[in-house]
Amino acid sequence: MPISKKSKKLDLLDMDVGxxxxxxxxxxxxxxxxRKVWRIRNFKKIVSKRDFLDSPEFRCSVNxxxxxWNVSVRFWKGPNGKKIxxxxxxxxxxxxxxxxxxxxxxxxxxxxxxxxxxxxxxFCDISNIILNLENTNELLSIGYKTLGVHDRHIDNDxxxxxxxxxxxxxxxxxxxxxSQDLARVLANExxxxxxxxxxxxxxxxxxxxxxxxxxxxxxxxxLGVMLQKYKDPKNENIRYKxxxxxxxxxxxxxxxRYIYTDKVDNTDTHANKLLPLSTRFNLPGxxxxxxRTLLESMTPNNVPNILLLADQYGCENLRKAALQYxxxxxxxxxxxxxxxxxxxxxxxxxNPDLFLEACESIGSSSSTLDDSPGSYSDGFEx
Numbered sequence: 079m080p081i082s083k084k085s086k087k088l089d090l091l092d093m094d095v096g097x098x099x100x101x102x103x104x105x106x107x108x109x110x111x112x113r114k115v116w117r118i119r120n121f122k123k124i125v126s127k128r129d130f131l132d133s134p135e136f137r138c139s140v141n142x143x144x145x146x147w148n149v150s151v152r153f154w155k156g157p158n159g160k161k162i163x164x165x166x167x168x169x170x171x172x173x174x175x176x177x178x179x180x181x182x183x184x185x186x187x188x189x190x191x192x193x194x195x196x197x198x199x200x201f202c203d204i205s206n207i208i209l210n211l212e213n214t215n216e217l218l219s220i221g222y223k224t225l226g227v228h229d230r231h232i233d234n235d236x237x238x239x240x241x242x243x244x245x246x247x248x249x250x251x252x253x254x255x256x257s258q259d260l261a262r263v264l265a266n267e268x269x270x271x272x273x274x275x276x277x278x279x280x281x282x283x284x285x286x287x288x289x290x291x292x293x294x295x296x297x298x299x300x301l302g303v304m305l306q307k308y309k310d311p312k313n314e315n316i317r318y319k320x321x322x323x324x325x326x327x328x329x330x331x332x333x334x335r336y337i338y339t340d341k342v343d344n345t346d347t348h349a350n351k352l353l354p355l356s357t358r359f360n361l362p363g364x365x366x367x368x369x370r371t372l373l374e375s376m377t378p379n380n381v382p383n384i385l386l387l388a389d390q391y392g393c394e395n396l397r398k399a400a401l402q403y404x405x406x407x408x409x410x411x412x413x414x415x416x417x418x419x420x421x422x423x424x425x426x427x428x429n430p431d432l433f434l435e436a437c438e439s440i441g442s443s444s445s446t447l448d449d450s451p452g453s454y455s456d457g458f459e460x
Contacts, residue, residue, distance in 0.1 A: 146174040192239035195230040278330040382421040
C-alpha cells in the first residue's frame with residue numbers, strides 16, 4: 079500500500095477556475111508521486127463561457143529540482159467550427175524548471191476525475207514521456223487525454239474535481255547508488271560479474287539473460303536452489319543455469335530487474351504476472367509493489383480477476399481491498415446481479431465461495447465510502 083503524506087496547509091488563491099490542492103504518494107523510498115486535485119467551481123457555467131481553462135500553477139520538487147506545471151482544459155470543434163463542450167481535452171503542461179544539473183528524466187502521469195455519485199476516483203491510463211530537464215520558463219505540453227464529463231462527476235455544489243498524478247524519475251537519480259550500479263551491471267551483462275545463464279521463452283530470438291548467482295541466492299533462496307550446475311562451451315565464466323523457460327522473456331526481464339534494483343518498469347503491464355512469481359519465489363517487496371499497482375488500477379471490469387488472483391496467492395491486503403471496492407462501487411451490482419460480466423461468471427465456476435463472499439459485500443453496501451482502500455477521501459483537499 080502507498081505511504082501517504084499530507085502536505086502542510088497552503089494559502090490557495092481562489093480563482094474563477096478553482097483551486098489546486100496537493101498530496102504526496104510515496105510508493106517506495108526515493109520515488110515520489112505528486113497528486114494534485116483541481117477543483118473547477120461551477121463547472122457547467124464556466125465551461126459555457128470560456129474557450130479554455132487553465133488551472134493554477136503548481137510545483138513538484140524532488141532531489142533539488144523544482145518543476146512547475148498546470149493542467150489545462152481545451153475543447154474540440156465541430157464541423158461548423160463551434161466549440162464542443164463535452165468531451166473535454168485535458169492537457170498536462172510543464173511551465174518551468176529550476177535545476178542545478180541538467181539531464182533526462184522519465185515523467186509518468188495519470189489523469190482522474192471524481193465520481194461524486196459514488197465518491198470514487200475514475201482514472202485514465204498511465205502515460206510516460208522522456209524529457210530533457212533544464213532551466214527554463216517556456217511552456218511545454220507534455221500530453222493530453224480526452225475525457226467525458228457526466229452528471230455523476232458534478233457534485234452538489236456544481237463543482238468538478240480533476241486529479242493529475244505526476245512522478246518524475248531522473249535518469250541520473252542516485253547515479254552512484256547500489257541499485258543504479260546493479261542496473262548497469264544487469265543491462266551490460268558484464269562478463270566478470272555473470273556466472274549464470276537464465277533460460278526463458280523467447281519469440282524474437284532474444285539471447286538468454288546472464289546474471290550473478292550470488293545476487294539470485296541472496297534475494298531469493300527459492301530461486302537459489304533452482305540453480306543447476308552448467309558448463310557453457312562459449313563462455314567459461316558461466317557455471318550455473320536457471321531454467322525459467324515456462325516464463326516469457328518480458329516477464330523474466332522484469333523479475334530480474336526487481337532482483338537487481340528493487341524496481342520494475344511498466345508495473346501496470348506486468349503486475350498480474352509478477353504477483354504469482356513474487357509469492358512463489360518469496361519476494362515480499364515485489365508482492366507489495368504488484369498489490370499496490372493492482373489496487374490503483376482496479377475497475378468494475380477487472381475487480382473479479384484481481385479478487386481471484388489475490389485469493390489464489392494469499393494476498394490478504396489486496397483481497398480485502400477488492401472486497402471493499404465491491405462494497406463501495408455501485409457499478410458492480412448490475413454486472414453481478416444481471417450476469418453481464420463473463421469474469422464474474424468465471425469466478426462463480428472456479429471459486430464459488432469467493433463469489434458468494436463478493437456478493438455478500440455487494441449486498442451489504444455501505445454509504446460510508448471515504449475510507450475505501452480503492453478511493454481517495456476528501457482528507458487531502460486543502
